Amino acid sequence: MSDVTTRIQDLIDSNDVVLFMKGTKEMPQCGFSSRVAGVLNYMAVPYEGINVLSDADIRQGIKDFSDWPTIPQLYVKGEFVGGCDIITEMTLSGELDQLLSKKGVTFDQAAADKIREANA
Ligand SMILES: N[C@@H](CCC(=O)N[C@@H](CS)C(=O)NCC(=O)O)C(=O)O
Numbered sequence: 001m002s003d004v005t006t007r008i009q010d011l012i013d014s015n016d017v018v019l020f021m022k023g024t025k026e027m028p029q030c031g032f033s034s035r036v037a038g039v040l041n042y043m044a045v046p047y048e049g050i051n052v053l054s055d056a057d058i059r060q061g062i063k064d065f066s067d068w069p070t071i072p073q074l075y076v077k078g079e080f081v082g083g084c085d086i087i088t089e090m091t092l093s094g095e096l097d098q099l100l101s102k103k104g105v106t107f108d109q110a111a112a113d114k115i116r117e118a119n120a
Contacts, residue, residue, distance in 0.1 A: 004061035012075050016105055017047035020062045020073040025049035032084035033072045039091050042115065044108040045100065077103040092119055 001009070011018055021037060023029030025047075028037045040047050052059035052071050059071065066073055066080045074081045076099060081087065090096040097112050 002061075004057045005065060008058065008061055008065050011048065011050060012078055015048040016077055016103070017045055018050060018075045019047055020050045020052055020058070020071055020075075022051070022053050022071055024051050029053060030071070032070070035084050036072045036074060036087045039087060039096075039115065042108075043096075043111045045105060076100065076105060079103075091115055 017040070019025075019033075019036060019040065021028060021030075021033035023033055025037050025041065028034035037049065050058060050062075052062065062071070062073055063069055068080065068083065070083055072083055072087075074083070074087055081096075081099065082090070087096065090099070091112070092115070094112075094116070097107070097109065100107050
């Protein structure tokens with residue numbers, strides 16, 4: 001395994017939820033990353049945000065690792081879930097809640113319901 005692959009695998013193995021994103025959880029630097037971080041923050045999902053803008057190897061490496069061409073990328077318990085479009089759809093359909101519950105990741109159910117109410 002290459003060094004960057006090992007680093008990515010370690011990040012995914014040692015954090016239940018990892019968001020590879022542009023910018024930080026507190027200050028995303030791209031609208032797509034901001035949307036996903038905003039959902040996770042609002043739903044109080046505990047997650048590790050990895051800023052790919054501060055690491056060019058990770059920025060390219062995660063695309064190769066997931067075979068997915070863009071950032072953001074969300075992993076839950078080692079499983080690649082998707083980018084902004086997929087996470088948005090899954091949030092609105094309730095699939096994200098189901099996935100988090102199934103994987104034993106805590107989140108604020110009332111907040112998730114509120115997102116759906118606001119977008120109904
Ligand atoms: N449709 C994508 C939108 C994300 C996207 O287009 N990201 C671009 C611009 S931030 C990207 O990562 N480009 C490659 C790069 O900047 O390394 C999604 O659902 O996540």
